[in-house]
Amino acid sequence: MTDMIKKTGSQILIESLLKENVKVVFGLPGGQALPIFDAIYGSELNFILVRHEQAASHMADGYARSTGKAGVFIVTSGPGATNIVTGLCNAYMDSVPLIGITGQVATSVIGQDAFQEADITGITRPVTKHNFLVKNVEDLAKTLKEAFYIATTGRPGPVLVDIPIDVQRASCEFVYPDKVDIRSYKPNYDGHPGQIKKVADIINESERPVFYIGYGVVISNAENEIFEISKKAGIPVTHTLLGLGAYPFDTDLSLGMLGMHGTFCANKAMQSADAIIAVGARFDDRCTGKVCEFAKKAKIVHIDIDPTAISKVVDAHVPVVGDAKTVLKEMSVSINYKERKDWLKTIKEWKTEHPLEYNRDDDKLHPQYVVEKISELTKGEAIVATEVGQHQMWTAQYYKAKRSRLFLSSGGLGTMGFGYPAAIGAKFGNPDKEVVVIAGDGSFQMNMQEMAVAALNDISVKVVILNNHYLGNVRQWQEMFYGKRYSHTCLAKRKECPKWCNSPKRGTCPVYVPDFVKWAQSYGVLGIRVTDKKDVEPALKKMLETKSSVVLDVWTEIEENVFPMVPAGASLDNIVTRMNG
Amino acid sequence: MRHTISVLVENKFGVLARISTLFAARGFNIDSLAVGETEDPAISRMTIVVKGDDSILEQVTKQLNKLVDVIKVNEFKGIDYVERGACLVKIALNRVNRGEIMQIVEIFRAKIIDISQNSIIVEVTGSEDKINAFVKKVIPYGIKEMCRTGVIALGRGQAVVRIK
Numbered sequence: 001m002t003d004m005i006k007k008t009g010s011q012i013l014i015e016s017l018l019k020e021n022v023k024v025v026f027g028l029p030g031g032q033a034l035p036i037f038d039a040i041y042g043s044e045l046n047f048i049l050v051r052h053e054q055a056a057s058h059m060a061d062g063y064a065r066s067t068g069k070a071g072v073f074i075v076t077s078g079p080g081a082t083n084i085v086t087g088l089c090n091a092y093m094d095s096v097p098l099i100g101i102t103g104q105v106a107t108s109v110i111g112q113d114a115f116q117e118a119d120i121t122g123i124t125r126p127v128t129k130h131n132f133l134v135k136n137v138e139d140l141a142k143t144l145k146e147a148f149y150i151a152t153t154g155r156p157g158p159v160l161v162d163i164p165i166d167v168q169r170a171s172c173e174f175v176y177p178d179k180v181d182i183r184s185y186k187p188n189y190d191g192h193p194g195q196i197k198k199v200a201d202i203i204n205e206s207e208r209p210v211f212y213i214g215y216g217v218v219i220s221n222a223e224n225e226i227f228e229i230s231k232k233a234g235i236p237v238t239h240t241l242l243g244l245g246a247y248p249f250d251t252d253l254s255l256g257m258l259g260m261h262g263t264f265c266a267n268k269a270m271q272s273a274d275a276i277i278a279v280g281a282r283f284d285d286r287c288t289g290k291v292c293e294f295a296k297k298a299k300i301v302h303i304d305i306d307p308t309a310i311s312k313v314v315d316a317h318v319p320v321v322g323d324a325k326t327v328l329k330e331m332s333v334s335i336n337y338k339e340r341k342d343w344l345k346t347i348k349e350w351k352t353e354h355p356l357e358y359n360r361d362d363d364k365l366h367p368q369y370v371v372e373k374i375s376e377l378t379k380g381e382a383i384v385a386t387e388v389g390q391h392q393m394w395t396a397q398y399y400k401a402k403r404s405r406l407f408l409s410s411g412g413l414g415t416m417g418f419g420y421p422a423a424i425g426a427k428f429g430n431p432d433k434e435v436v437v438i439a440g441d442g443s444f445q446m447n448m449q450e451m452a453v454a455a456l457n458d459i460s461v462k463v464v465i466l467n468n469h470y471l472g473n474v475r476q477w478q479e480m481f482y483g484k485r486y487s488h489t490c491l492a493k494r495k496e497c498p499k500w501c502n503s504p505k506r507g508t509c510p511v512y513v514p515d516f517v518k519w520a521q522s523y524g525v526l527g528i529r530v531t532d533k534k535d536v537e538p539a540l541k542k543m544l545e546t547k548s549s550v551v552l553d554v555w556t557e558i559e560e561n562v563f564p565m566v567p568a569g570a571s572l573d574n575i576v577t578r579m580n581g
Numbered sequence: 582m583r584h585t586i587s588v589l590v591e592n593k594f595g596v597l598a599r600i601s602t603l604f605a606a607r608g609f610n611i612d613s614l615a616v617g618e619t620e621d622p623a624i625s626r627m628t629i630v631v632k633g634d635d636s637i638l639e640q641v642t643k644q645l646n647k648l649v650d651v652i653k654v655n656e657f658k659g660i661d662y663v664e665r666g667a668c669l670v671k672i673a674l675n676r677v678n679r680g681e682i683m684q685i686v687e688i689f690r691a692k693i694i695d696i697s698q699n700s701i702i703v704e705v706t707g708s709e710d711k712i713n714a715f716v717k718k719v720i721p722y723g724i725k726e727m728c729r730t731g732v733i734a735l736g737r738g739q740a741v742v743r744i745k
Contacts, residue, residue, distance in 0.1 A: 121595065125602050130649040133595070150649060183744065184591055184652040308643040311636075 007174040009137045009167045010039035013101065016144040017045060019176045022072050024048060024063065024428045026056040030076020032116060033103030035168035040074075048428065048457065051449040053080050055421035057087020058447070061096050062422025065408045066383055067429040068219075070097040070151050077103045078116030081162075082123065086415060089127035091158040093412025094242060095215060097151040098158035099144075100128075106166040107135055121162050129157030137170040142177055149180040154187030155306040156219060187305065191322030191330065198318045199277065199301045200334035206275035206299070208343045209235045212258065212287075215242035215411070216280015216304060216324050218404040223247065225328035226279065232332070234340035236347055238266040240281050242411045245401035249380075252344060256356070259287040260566045261393040264354035265347055267564075267572040272346075273298045280304060280324045283313040284412070293571035303327050354564070354577050356397050365533045367391060367466040367556040371398040373540055374436060374464065382434035383408065385423035387443030388416045390472040393562045395438045417446025420463065424450055427459045434544065435460070441467040441516075442491055448519070454549045455523040462543050463520075463551045468558045469504065469512050476561045504558050520551035531555045583612070584638050585664060585734050587742045588627040588645060589653040592618060596650045600627065603644050609633060613666070613709075615731035624652065624744070628733045630709075655742040657734055666732040667706045670716065673723035674700050682722055689715045700725055708732075 007015070013036060017025065024046045029037040040047050050056040053075045060071030075084055081102040091098045105114040121133045130150050132143050143161060151159040203209055211230055217223060223246045230237050230253050237247045238255040247254055256263035258270055267289075270276065276298045281287070283302075288294045291313060302309070302316035303324060310319040320327055358368040371394050374384070380400045385408040386392040392409055401407045408426060410418040423437040437444075444465055454461045475489040486502045493501070494510045520527030526546060530539045536554065543550040564577045590596045597616060604611050612630040619626050631638070638656070645654045657664075672682060674696075682701065686693060691705035705715045709732055716727070736742065 122598065125595075125599055126606055182649065185649045306647070308640065308647050310643075312640060 004173055006171040008035065008039065008169055008171050009140050009163060010035040010169070012137070012140050012174050013144065013163065013168070014039045014043050014045055015174060016141055016176055017072060020070070020144075020148050022070075025072045025074055026050055026059040026063075026425065027074035028053050028056060028076070028080060030078075030080045030103060030116065032077035032105055032165045033074065033080070033168075035165060036074060036101070036103060036163070048453060050421070051452050052447065053083035054086055054417065055447050055450045055453075057084040057098065057100065058090070058415075058418050058421035059425030059428070060098050061087060061091050061418070062385060062408055062425030063429040064091075064096050064098060065422070066405055066426035068405065069429070070099050070148060071425065072099045072101070074101040075103070076116065077105055077120070078118045081118050081120040085124060085127065086413075088124055088158045088160065090410050090413040090415045090418060092127045092129065094410065095156050095219060096158065097156035099147055099151055100158060100160040102160060102162045103168070104133070104162045104164040107164045108166065110164065120160065124160050127158075128160050131160040131162065133162045133164075134167055135164070137167050137172045140167065141174060145177045145180055146182060149182070150185060155216075188321055189305070189323040189326050191303065191320040191327035193330070195318060195320045196327060196331050197334060199303070199320060200331050202275050202299050202301055202318060203233055203235070203277065204334075204336045204338070207340070208273050209233070209275040209277060210255070210269050210273040211235050211237040212240075212270065212276050212278045212281050213237060213243045213246055214240040214279070214281025217243055217246045218280075220280065220305075220324040222279070222325035222328050223404055225325055225332060229328060229332050229335055233335050233338050234344060235277070236269055236344070238262070238269065240284070240287055240411070241396055241409060243281065243404075244396055244407040245404040248402075249400045252348065255347065257396055259284075259289070259572075260568070261397065261562050261564065263356060264564055264575055264577055265350035267566065267575050268350045269347055270295050270298075271572050275299045275301065277301045278303065279328070282309045285313070288314060289566045289572040289574075290570055293573065358560075363533050365531070365536065365554070365556050367468070367554075367560055368394050368398055369533065370464065370466060370536055370540075370554055370556065371395050371438060373537055374438065375399045377540055377544055378434060378436065380406070382406065382436050383423070383426050383430060385409065385419040385426060385435070385437045387419035387437070387439045387446075388414045389440040389443055390468075390476065390560070390562050391438050391440040391443075391466040394466070399438070416443040420444060420447050420461075421450050423461050424453055424459070427461050431459070434462070436462045436464060439463060439465050440472060441465050441469065441512075442471040444516075445514075451520065451523045451525060451549070455525055458548065460546070460548050462549065464540075464543070465516055465551065465553050467512070467516070467553055467555050468560065469509065470558060472560075473562070475559070479559070479561070481567070506555070506558065516551055516553040525549045525551055527551045527553065529553045529555070582632065582634060582638075584631050584633070585657045585662075585732065586629045586631065586642065586645075587655045587657065587734060588629060588651060589619070589742065589744065590625050590627060591650040591652065592623050592625040593650060596625070597627075599648050599650060600629075600645065603648065604631070604641070607637075607641065607644075609637070609641060613731035615733045617733075628731060630732055652744055653742060657736065660740045661737040662734050662740065663737060664708055664732050664734040665706055666709055666712055666730050667704065668712045668716065668727060668729040669694075670703050670705065670719060670724055671700050671726040672703060672719050673725055674698075678722050682719065685715070685718050689718075691715060
């Protein structure tokens with residue numbers, strides 16, 4: 001009987017991961033995780049060595065978002081563990097299933113400020129769905145089983161398992177449990193039938209309904225149900241940043257993204273609707289604008305698996321707690337066919353009146369143009385990860401992802417430095433897919449050391465840097481709301497520059513560092529610089545034809561702004577479609 | 582608005598921290614908190630008293646329910662329930678006031694549990710209001726030290742908060 005043989009905690013960890021069908025693990029070793037890394041040596045586990053622990057957590061995140069499976073990372077105690085806090089918080093806010101394993105000092109010295117000791121379960125309590133400190137090796141297998149179960153069920157989220165070094169070394173019999181039963185954790189998937197009926201009634205009676213869909217639709221694979229109901233009942237659909245790709249762009253019913261940098265028609269539709277059916281969305285302040293002015297004419301229906309999301313920001317007239325797909329399936333039978341000609345006509349007018357626009361006719365290198373070309377050349381079939389900032393919003397506006405799980409972006413936390421490692425993680429989960437990162441020059445510098453991972457593992461991750469030499473999003477706010485006082489947003493600024501500068505100019509400003517082309521070359525990665533609009537398309541084609549990683553450093557217009565825009569704290573009605581307009 | 586919440590939780594280390602973190606993260610002050618084992622040693626009951634408007638409380642109860650180690654959350658609202666707390670008060674004593682203090686102790690059905698030359702310790706149990714009233718009465722005599730528990734509460738009759 002092989003399973004009666006005693007195994008060490010470290011072996012139990014590795015075998016449990018294999019039992020959970022984990023294909024790839026990201027991380028970095030350290031003193032208090034040595035027994036774990038010893039057990040990895042010679043095992044079947046595909047372990048990817050990162051250059052910074054934060055990147056390991058983002059890689060696992062990108063892997064999880066693109067595959068729908070839990071992402072796993074292993075790091076050491078103390079600084080290794082504190083470095084992954086951002087990654088956990090990022091995944092927590094965006095409901096991404098992650099399993100984080102941290103080494104810990106021996107149980108006998110916990111609390112003694114031992115070398116590389118950090119109370120990581122204490123630190124990460126508010127940013128994880130749950131966390132565990134395993135004090136006995138006998139509890140390890142059961143804890144890991146529970147960790148995977150908690151991370152991937154209900155509203156998914158990150159779970160951290162902290163394993164002291166003596167537990168990694170101790171031995172016991174290993175039996176991986178088949179089932180989990182946690183009496184205090186029972187996610188509810190079925191919506192209340194009475195509530196579901198009420199939702200159907202509201203939809204049937206409404207004249208101007210809008211579907212407002214979020215990442216919950218993606219998690220629950222409810223894209224088809226939304227599509228069918230929207231078509232049957234003539235309901236236009238707007239999506240959140242993370243809901244991008246869950247609804248096809250090429251239909252009349254698609255409104256595009258809503259909120260701060262959403263489309264004019266999506267925001268208009270929300271404000272004019274008589275019924276808003278929110279599915280797996282959480283009424284984030286970037287979506288609602290000023291809450292007391294938000295969708296005042298609408299009955300609000302809120303379908304969400306997480307009861308805390310309901311009536312947190314906006315009071316729901318009809319709450320439904322349950323899984324999006326299950327609820328929508330049950331609801332669809334009660335939805336009547338309806339044409340809603342007037343409503344759809346109004347929407348079409350809004351769309352034509354104010355489409356997403358930038359100056360396509362001049363020969364300046366507008367960043368939107370680059371994204372539009374990427375969308376065109378990849379046919380929206382590539383996995384596109386973004387960092388955070390202006391480029392992220394332009395990608396959300398102009399990259400027409402064909403499906404969900406193709407657009408990977410840090411929504412809730414807005415973590416600069418997320419995109420590049422997330423793209424690498426996604427590539428490991430989808431080796432046959434084209435993976436492109438659209439980055440800002442600021443964000444990219446936060447985790448660009450991970451190029452070593454791409455280069456050494458010989459994977460192809462294409463990086464397009466929309467390089468405006470600025471922390472562009474903050475600069476835009478400084479321009480619009482702080483009298484153009486560009487305080488510490490210029491990334492080219494040197495000692496010899498005027499102390500305060502608000503008139504950047506290509507050619508006269510100092511040379512930008514780093515030289516991203518040389519940086520790429522130093523890893524043996526192809527680097528291309530583009531400074532002219534006419535070179536964009538050929539360079540993108542070359543990039544996409546190349547089988548290995550490429551870095552495209554595209555020098556765009558410096559002071560381009562993201563529009564439309566609903567200023568922070570303003571109502572969605574106050575949408576600004578262009579500067580001074 | 583004062584709310585009394587009864588929370589059944591797994592009797593594990595770290596659970597109290599999870600709950601207090603949750604309140605703290607929302608800037609919610611806990612007025613009183615009492616924790617103890619139930620008849621099942623694997624389960625503890627926390628009785629939490631908070632002040633706040635109903636919508637904030639709704640969020641808090643939902644958030645409590647969301648914690649993996651929380652088994653059940655119930656607010657004592659619209660049901661008949663009993664609530665008790667306890668308080669130990671060390672009161673300064675002299676020949677003159679001894680009689681008066683004794684009388685107050687008697688009225689409140691409190692108990693003297695220690696007596697020394699210059700002070701006595703009085704144990705008083707009851708509702709929050711009763712304890713407040715007692716404390717107020719003895720302040721003029723000089724409270725040397727006092728120590729108070731959080732309130733504990735149970736529904737009367739059929740109203741029970743337990744796992745099915």
